[in-house]
Amino acid sequence: xxxxxxxxxxLPFFVISQQSDYQLTSVxxxxxxxxxxxxKAFLDADRAGAEKYLTKAVKADSRFIEAWLLLGDVYSDLAxxxxxxxxxxxxxxxDPDFFPPVYYFLGRIHYQFARYELSxxxxxxxxxxxxxxxxxxxxxxxxxxxxxxxxxxxxxPVDFNPVNLGPSVNSSNDEYMNAIRLDGDVLLxxxxxxxxxxxxxxxxxxxxxxxxxxxxxxxxxxxxxxxxWLITDNMGALTMSADGRRLYFSACxxxxxxxxxxxxxxxxxxxxxxxxxxxxxxxxSGQWDSQPSISADGKEMIFVxxxxxxxxxxxxxxxxxxxxxxxxxxxxxxxxxxxxGNEMAPFLHPDGKTLYFSSTGHIGLGGADLFxxxxxxxxxxxxxxxxxxxxxxxxxxxxxxxxxxxxxxxISAIREGGLGGFDIYSFELETGLRPMHVSYVRAVxxxxxxGLKLKADFEITDLNTTQLLISxxxxxxxxxxxxxxxxxxxxxxHVRHKGYVFYSGNFALKDESExxxxxxxIALNPIRSGASLVLRNVFFDHNQxxxxxxxxxxxxxxxxxxxxxxxxxxxxxxxxxxxxxxxxNKILSGKRAEAVLLFLQNRGIAEKRxxxxxxxxxxxxxxxxxxxxxxxxxxxxxxxxx
Numbered sequence: 001x002x003x004x005x006x007x008x009x010x011l012p013f014f015v016i017s018q019q020s021d022y023q024l025t026s027v028x029x030x031x032x033x034x035x036x037x038x039x040k041a042f043l044d045a046d047r048a049g050a051e052k053y054l055t056k057a058v059k060a061d062s063r064f065i066e067a068w069l070l071l072g073d074v075y076s077d078l079a080x081x082x083x084x085x086x087x088x089x090x091x092x093x094x095d096p097d098f099f100p101p102v103y104y105f106l107g108r109i110h111y112q113f114a115r116y117e118l119s120x121x122x123x124x125x126x127x128x129x130x131x132x133x134x135x136x137x138x139x140x141x142x143x144x145x146x147x148x149x150x151x152x153x154x155x156x157p158v159d160f161n162p163v164n165l166g167p168s169v170n171s172s173n174d175e176y177m178n179a180i181r182l183d184g185d186v187l188l189x190x191x192x193x194x195x196x197x198x199x200x201x202x203x204x205x206x207x208x209x210x211x212x213x214x215x216x217x218x219x220x221x222x223x224x225x226x227x228x229w230l231i232t233d234n235m236g237a238l239t240m241s242a243d244g245r246r247l248y249f250s251a252c253x254x255x256x257x258x259x260x261x262x263x264x265x266x267x268x269x270x271x272x273x274x275x276x277x278x279x280x281x282x283x284x285s286g287q288w289d290s291q292p293s294i295s296a297d298g299k300e301m302i303f304v305x306x307x308x309x310x311x312x313x314x315x316x317x318x319x320x321x322x323x324x325x326x327x328x329x330x331x332x333x334x335x336x337x338x339x340x341g342n343e344m345a346p347f348l349h350p351d352g353k354t355l356y357f358s359s360t361g362h363i364g365l366g367g368a369d370l371f372x373x374x375x376x377x378x379x380x381x382x383x384x385x386x387x388x389x390x391x392x393x394x395x396x397x398x399x400x401x402x403x404x405x406x407x408x409x410x411i412s413a414i415r416e417g418g419l420g421g422f423d424i425y426s427f428e429l430e431t432g433l434r435p436m437h438v439s440y441v442r443a444v445x446x447x448x449x450x451g452l453k454l455k456a457d458f459e460i461t462d463l464n465t466t467q468l469l470i471s472x473x474x475x476x477x478x479x480x481x482x483x484x485x486x487x488x489x490x491x492x493x494h495v496r497h498k499g500y501v502f503y504s505g506n507f508a509l510k511d512e513s514e515x516x517x518x519x520x521x522i523a524l525n526p527i528r529s530g531a532s533l534v535l536r537n538v539f540f541d542h543n544q545x546x547x548x549x550x551x552x553x554x555x556x557x558x559x560x561x562x563x564x565x566x567x568x569x570x571x572x573x574x575x576x577x578x579x580x581x582x583x584x585n586k587i588l589s590g591k592r593a594e595a596v597l598l599f600l601q602n603r604g605i606a607e608k609r610x611x612x613x614x615x616x617x618x619x620x621x622x623x624x625x626x627x628x629x630x631x632x633x634x635x636x637x638x639x640x641x642x
Contacts, residue, residue, distance in 0.1 A: 031061035038070060050074045058090075065094045069102060081109050100129040104140050111143060112366060114394035116151035123147060142363075149386070150365040150394075158388035158433070162411070162425035164418060168219040169212050172420030176207075176412045177401050178237070181244040182296065182350060182440050182482055183517065184403050187212045187219070187410075189424055190236050207236040209249075227266075227273045231255075235264075242296040242350060242440075243482040245475055247273065250290035258284040263292050263303060270476065282329050283319055296350035296438070296484035297470050301327065304344055312340040312361060336381050337373060344368065345399035349406070350484040354435030355381065356400045362386065366394035370411075372433055387433055404484065405514075406434040439485040439509060441518040445474045445495055448523035453479025456497040456524065463490040463506065463537060466553040487512050490550075492537040494557055500524035501640070502561055504536045504554060527565060532639040534621075538596060545591035547599060555596065558638065559603045569609045569641040572596045577630035578617040590614025596636055611641070 034057035041049035054071040057064055072087035088102045103126035110119035123144040127137065164170060174192040181187075190207045212222035235251040245268040252261040262284040264276035278284065285307040292303040299321040306314045315338040317330040332338060339361025347356040353375045358368045362384050369392040371384035386392060387400070391411075401410045409429040412422045445456040453474070458481050460470040469491070474481045485491055490510045496502035503522050509515055525531040537554035540547065547555070562568060574589030593612035601607055617624070622632030 027064050028061045031057045031064045031067065034060060035064065035067050035070075038067070038074075042070065042074065047074050047077050051078065063094050065091050065098055068094070069099055072102070072105065076105065076109065081113065085109055097129075100126055100132070101136070104136065104143075107140070107143055107147065111147050111150070112394065114150070114154075114366065116147050116154065119147040120144060120151060146363050146366075149363050150389075153365060153386065153389040153392070156388075157390055158430045160390050160427055160430075162413070162415065162427040164415075165219055165424050165426060167419060168221045170419040170423040174412075174421035175210075175424050176236075176422060177399060177410045177424045178209075179239045180401055180403055180410065181240065182242040182404050182438075182484055183442055184405075184408075185214045186244050187214070187222075187424075188225075188238055188240060189222070190238060192421075204233075206233055208232070209235075209238055225273070229266075229273070229275060237291040237345075239293050241294055241298055242484050243472070243475075244268075246294075246298070247276075248279075248292040248294055248301070249276075250292070251276070254278075259287045259289060261288050261290045263289050268475065279327065283327050288314070291345055293346045293348045295348050295352055296486075297352070300348065300352075302333070302346040302348050302355065303330075304346065305330070311335055311338040313342040314344060316343045316346050316357060333381060336383060342368070347399065347401050349402055349435040350404050350438040350440075351406070351436035351486045353486075354402075354406075356387075356402065357384075358396075358398050358400075359384070365389060365392045367396040368398060370397045370400050372435075385433075388430075402429060402435060404438040404440060406437050437487045437514040439487065439507070439515045439517055440483060441485060441493065441507065441520060442480065442482045443474075443495070443518075443520035443522050444478065444480045445497070445503075445522045445524060446479055447500075448525045453477060454497045454500070454524060455479070456495050456500075456522075458483075458493065458495045460485075461492045461494075461553050463492045463550040463553070464510075466550070485509055485518070487514065492553060494554075495522055495524065496557075496561075497524055500526055501531045501533050502557065504533060504557075506536050527568070527640065529640055529642050532637055535596075535636045535638060538636045540592055540595075543588065545588060545595050547595050555599050556603070559600060559605060562600070562605050562609070570611075571639045571641055572600075572610065572612045573619075573637045573639065574612075574614045575619055575633060575635050575637065576617050577633040578620070578624045579630065582616050586614050586616035586618075588614070589616050592636060 034053045038050045038053035038057060041053060051074050054067050054074060057067040058071065068087050068091040072084045072091065075084035075087055085106060088106050091099065091102055103122040107119045107123035107126065110122065123140050126140050127144065169175065169189065171191065176190040178188045178190055189210050191210050192205055193208055194205055209225040210222045211225050213220045231254055234253050235249055238247060238249040240247050247266045249264055250261045251264050257278065258281050263279045265279055266273045266276045283289065285305060287305065287307045289303060289305045292301055294301050300318060302316055302318045304314050305317050310332060316333045318333055319330040320328045322328055337343060339359060341359060341361025344358045355373045356370060358370055360368045362371055364386050370387045372387060373381045373384045375381050399412065407428055408426055410424060410426050412424055414422055445454045446452060447454060453476060455476050456474045458472060458474065459468060460483055461468050470483045472481055485507055487509045491507040493505040494502055501524065503524060507518060535554055538547065538551045572593045574593035576585040576589050590613065593614055597610050597612040600610055617633065620633045622629030624630055624633060
């Protein structure tokens with residue numbers, strides 16, 4: 001498109017057949033005759049013919065400057081770029097000031113082939129000429145910025161040591177990285193394979209979804225994702241939810257679609273993926289919608305669309321999950337992210353604040369480059385930062401996926417020594433380009449008496465705000481759930497199943513920048529006499545018995561539990577570690593238990609159903625010789641009496 005614009009701007013300089021004079025009065029008639037034939041061929045889009053006649057023209061008169069200029073443009077159109085450069089430079093040698101735009105042409109070609117210093121030199125020379133049109137001044141100025149940036153980026157490379165994931169993942173076909181599960185143990189990618197269409201059995205190249213599992217540090221052989229979907233043609237750009245149990249992808253030309261390509265959803269039901277469902281005419285438009293990325297909490301989707309209302313070719317758009325589980329009308333991410341070029345392949349990291357994407361519009365090293373933008377507390381996206389050389393090159397870098405830790409990144413690339421076509425590579429991301437560290441909790445929930453896995457409900461809340469962050473249900477048959485825990489917050493976890501005492505847990509990440517994942521086996525106790533529960537999210541200040549505000553969510557869940565089981569009587573017990581005077585500890589623990597009892601009474605739980613006891617340090621559950629053990633011992637418990 002840029003080349004066409006340049007031709008339109010400069011065509012009058014080339015097509016001069018109606019002029020009676022050329023740059024030199026000494027140009028031979030034979031050269032002029034050939035040049036006029038070349039002009040006609042050029043206007044008729046016959047580049048090969050134009051090349052033939054112009055070659056004869058400059059052979060007849062080597063100082064025919066107009067012929068050299070047009071020959072340079074013909075070579076450029078024929079992708080014979082070295083010859084184009086030689087022709088333009090020949091024209092400059094004859095008369096450096098005859099046709100200033102030749103410096104712009106040279107600047108563009110040198111930039112395209114990563115000769116950034118030569119690009120900068122020629123573009124600077126072009127901008128020194130007077131009477132340049134505003135349009136050309138803007139184009140050249142933008143290109144000069146790109147050349148300067150690219151030269152500096154190459155001079156200051158970032159750390160980049162990509163490692164091919166090997167034959168378990170890659171093959172002689174093209175493989176494209178799509179997503180990695182939150183725990184890093186499952187990788188989804190797309191592989192291009194030969195096949196037949198559904199109409200006449202004609203040969204086609206289709207993209208198929210593949211899954212690869214990791215065992216330790218080894219990727220096991222990938223296998224095609226098994227589905228019983230009615231249609232599996234013309235689909236790609238796959239991503240998945242943080243727990244790996246929900247897929248989002250684009251498919252083109254499917255029945256009852258809204259545009260050329262739409263975004264679809266499929267859920268894991270047992271061990272089978274459900275038939276894909278079109279995400280509707282708010283997410284999808286009458287145009288092209290593709291390349292979705294879902295947030296770790298499942299409440300945001302960023303995707304690519306060329307729908308009306310954008311700023312360029314393809315833009316990044318965002319839709320939010322509404323309280324009724326419908327998706328909101330998408331909004332454009334705005335001019336900080338989107339340009340008049342193409343923005344593509346968004347990847348929203350599980351930290352919820354870091355967005356990676358590909359762009360042809362932001363200043364880079366040529367083609368499509370990869371960028372990162374960070375969202376501030378007000379929800380505004382920051383100015384995108386180029387990931388640098390050699391992650392980005394003069395070619396097209398299309399997508400990047402970063403694991404939960406923020407350290408390991410994955411890209412698809414054609415590199416020397418690969419297995420064929422595009423392969424998937426991993427590399428350690430330089431510190432300054434990393435997202436915030438994200439831990440996670442992976443838990444298996446079962447019946448404490450028989451080990452049977454339970455389809456229990458779970459909720460994760462922000463302890464400081466009591467805001468519900470993530471909720472869901474354990475998946476059968478394994479009875480597990482997986483959820484993200486971005487650093488910088490303290491989290492409360494509650495797991496419950498009808499007929500069982502609920503589970504309470506917490507994760508203190510507010511003051512932690514990096515922490516190991518939480519791998520839990522949660523055994524729920526059936527509701528019966530003697531069953532107990534540690535209320536891990538009930539907090540008191542040191543040596544105080546006033547319930548802290550962040551305890552309200554936990555105690556409210558206890559109120560709900562007691563209302564759902566109105567025949568239960570419970571004992572509330574306070575416990576301390578063995579520090580200090582035991583008599584004082586017993587009094588303090590009793591006051592704390594009484595404070596919880598009063599909270600429940602104030603929420604409507606009958607006094608006759610409640611009792612409170614302080615045990616001091618008499619019933620430890622942890623080692624009082626360690627800080628971790630003492631922290632376990634400082635607790636409030638609930639026990640069913642009858």
